[in-house]
Amino acid sequence: MSIDKSWTTNPYRNHPEFQAGLKAFIEKFKSHLDSNGKIRCACEKCDNRYFKYPTAVERHIFINGFSKAYKIWIYHGESFIPPVVLPSNEMVDLIDDVMWESRENDTNLDEGTSNTRGSGVDDDFAQLLEEMETQLYTGCIFSSLEFLAKLMHIKVNNKWTNSSFDQLLELLQLAFPKGNKVPLSLYLAKKKLKSIGLGYESIHVCKNDCCLFWKEHDSLQVCPVCKESRWIDKNTKGKKVPHKVLWYFPVTPRLRRLYCSRHTAKNMIWHSTRRSEDGVMIHHVDREHWQDFDKKNIPRLLE
Structure with missing residues (x-):
């Protein structure tokens, strides 16, 4: 059920709309009192940092106004994740654009000859659409592909380590109902996202930022400038760990995607179509x- 928040932006606090909205806010969220009978104060000054009695919260909001930064009332019972309708047309369009681009590339590469990839593109397309239309588990509001995209977005934004992400996936496997579509590892998650054009290349970097261990320097074990080792522990018997890693998103395929996608192509050709x-x-x-x-x-x- 939607919550009426229009009153929070009314600058006239003596206005009946503001006062009625404020009283409704206090009454509705009295069910979220803590053990001391207090709730977070959503006034502009407190901004949910302090717990106060409902009467004090009502007084604070009337005097200071409602917090402008508080858009989703997560401290007062509103869900942080909005409902999602399956399937997501935008995600389906994205997959369709990726597959169209792949078919175009195959046509350009094999022009005048038979396609050496056979029906592989169509198979990939069908598999991605199936992922888009398959719920993460029975009754879930997310498809497996949509959930994966959101989860990876959170990982990147919060700089989670790869090991912590693998541990999270293991926990989700146990917590969600059997038969869920949670990927088994970060490696498999990245492999799936790469198929819809969201991949990247990992390039090792000198610890002093002198060079990239890339192209002609790809096989070097020490920096050609400062002579520092490429690895944190060059004598380790296990897999060697580089000092620094650069995530490189190739420009050419992303520009191609911008021109191919129906959502962005019109903006890419704006300078040609919108001239005076x-x-x-x-x-x-x-x-x-x-x-x-x-x-x-x-x-x-x-x-």
């Missing part, structure tokens, strides 16, 4: 220098 037609400059693209650059370089790029 009445001689009035509305953007730098309408300047003589920009147009002169296009005349000189676009024909060469199209050759």
